[in-house]
Amino acid sequence: MNEISWLSIALGFLGGFGLFLFGMEYMGEGLQKAAGSKMKNLLGVLTNNRFLGVLVGAGITALIQSSSATTVMVVGFVNAGLMSLAQAVGVIMGANIGTTITAWIVALGEWTSFLKPSVLAPLCIVLGVVMTMFAKKQHIKHIGQIVFGFGALFLGLDMMSQAAKPLETLEEVKSLFVVLGDNPLLGILVGALVTAIIQSSSASVGILQALATAALVPWNSAIYIILGQNIGTCITAILSSIGASKNAKRAAMIHFLFNFIGSVVFAIIAFISFKLLVPNLGAVSIEVTQISIVHTVFNVVNTILLFPFAGVLVYLAERIISGGEEELEGELQHLDERIIETPSFAVENAVKEVVRMGNLAEQNVKTAMEALLEKKENKIEEVYKREKIINQLQHGINHYLVKLSNSPISEKEHSIITGLFHTVSDIERVGDHAENIAELAEILIKDDLSLSEIAHQELQEIYEAAVSCFELSLQAHEFGDKTIAKKAMPLEQQVDRLEETFRSRHIKRLAENKCSSVSGVVFLDTISNLERISDHASNIAMTILDENKSLTTEEMTFSV
Structure with missing residues (x-):
């Protein structure tokens, strides 16, 4: 493959990724505007009932299409005294479940030809533009923004998939994913680094799904990368908590502990399964929908497993970030730009x-x-x-x-x-x-x-x-x-x-x-x-x- 082809692939993939990110952001913004005060009502049901917190966290993340954004919001609420750490745990757990919605949207193209990105993208973009430009009611304009965001997301996904197709014939690329599958730590590290850099697990899972359309990703490397992606998404909340109150830092730490503990447990289970129980499955190429299933199962099961230990997560966060709050009268105590x-x-x-x-x-x-x-x-x-x-x-x-x-x-x-x-x-x-x-x-x-x-x-x-x-x-x-x-x-x-x-x-x-x-x-x-x-x-x-x-x-x- 010559240098011009490599450049073409890189530009096509990066351009598609940019459109994918824009579509995801624009669609989430439209959903949030359309939801209006419902966002407040959702968070208003929060009591010390952690189960409600999980549902609210999942609902809000499904609306704004980003667990990172939800967790940053939670950090802001804790910092402003709107939410206790006990309430924050449930919302953070729910946010991880809600973020899987993007992966399922991406997987639509595998179910029927009508839902393929190449078909849906132009339809959604045209419809979204018409609704946004010609509708008089603000609510219709918001829906148009959502539809246009869908179209941009699908168009970006299609561009990434098309750019990745020539890589199907390259043994070097396949060998790279084999290495990641054979080395769990390396696979998790790559997933975490990519997600930390782009600060969105939804986007990094979308990249993985685009590569999966070219049959490049085996099961074992996909699982380890997904686990790493769930760790890498914590970086946004951690960065957001810098300069915030100790309780806000603890909320970010709870997010990290929740994802890190779950990823370690699942990595051990996956390693044992691929080495002893189903050794042949590890080398089989994973499909786009299967990535969505793995991503969802991990977050749902992780929530079920750690839900009874929410108090322990709070305790660990308080031990890691110790000391009481120092209230300085001259500092704003109820205001936080994140909220x-x-x-x-x-x-x-x-x-x-x-x-x-x-x-x-x-x-x-x-x-x-x-x-x-x-x-x-x-x-x-x-x-x-x-x-x-x-x-x-x-x-x-x-x-x-x-x-x-x-x-x-x-x-x-x-x-x-x-x-x-x-x-x-x-x-x-x-x-x-x-x-x-x-x-x-x-x-x-x-x-x-x-x-x-x-x-x-x-x-x-x-x-x-x-x-x-x-x-x-x-x-x-x-x-x-x-x-x-x-x-x-x-x-x-x-x-x-x-x-x-x-x-x-x-x-x-x-x-x-x-x-x-x-x-x-x-x-x-x-x-x-x-x-x-x-x-x-x-x-x-x-x-x-x-x-x-x-x-x-x-x-x-x-x-x-």
Whole structure:
């Protein structure tokens, strides 16, 4: 075979593989869009019932056509605190079963001539293009995307198969697969490396099936390569867990342990079978459908075998990645970019993170007032330190919200995100006012000044009303409750009245020389800051009451 033929084969195979990958990705994206909120509903049924987790994992993977993507999603959910490790085990097991759907799609061509890639590919591509370009309903366009993805996948498969046909006559290629079949470790290593490089077991199984159409792959090498492919697919989740929480790393480790243990057990069984029980089968060429069967049997049986030992997998992952979680207040605890793939979850967690930021701001107001009323210098430093954390969270949350707003979300979710942009800004301003109060406390302590008893009582009264208003506004956001939001509004009006009354009284005290001018300025500035805090609390409550508030692109850009 001359050099030009080798180049032709390489280009044909690589081009086909590129189309196959594109088709698989495009089809999965269409399926996910068509599924919409059903993704959230599927994961919403997760409890500590591991069996449900297996079904959900299989269902989601069948939808998005990638166990790697599902596992990465699981890592993101665990990292964001949406899912426990116990729940993650079942989903990971199910994901391995769901990923076999691609192999069965590829195998369709062996069943009847109508389902051959060369026949189905052009039909699906034409139909998909027509539906995508001319359909008015979004749902029909999504179905068109799925159909077009099928066509591209089949076209890529047909190109790979055609490119591999000339290799049928080459004894060197057949000998290579014989070597892989005779050496289980080498076969597993090749399968793992190829899958790790392309980061998709579905795609690497598709390559194997394309080579099988040219009768190049014997049974023994196919099985060892498939086992390696199941190990190699873990690399995506492992890479995804870098920089994530320890529990997220443990979820990736569970995925690896599950596939590694299963592959080792099956490799031993296969080795014994080919050497002692059915030695002649090892050299027989495997068919495309038989690869699908082997791939499915491995994942189903592996799940059945290891399902009762899910707790052991969690224990091993915790032992390998030891230590507790170190919660850093300045880091985003509920947000993870991996879960933007399921926007409904991402929006829910964005609300949680904003409320957490609000709780820190509330804590800072209380600490600042404690520093002022009780003249505690150590509390002032605590306020300054926490204010830096609040500013960090503002930047991180806004960055996340911008990304989330650019993902495919519903009108309601867009409205929630718009409200969150405003709320984050208001919370940050509350933090600024807490810092202002801490600075006023610093003046009192530095100049050794005191406030009168009546001033103390008035500050306590307006402070309690302002904090209650802020607490209710945060609760309204946390639960999306308009009733709670409405309760915050009268408190804001009460703070306004108190601020006006106390200001008049204090100016009168100053005129009568009942307190020093510096103490008087501290008092007046403090009630002014508390009044502004209640105003921001009112704004936060209004984002729940006024769901149609819009946010301009300029505001979104500026807030980041």
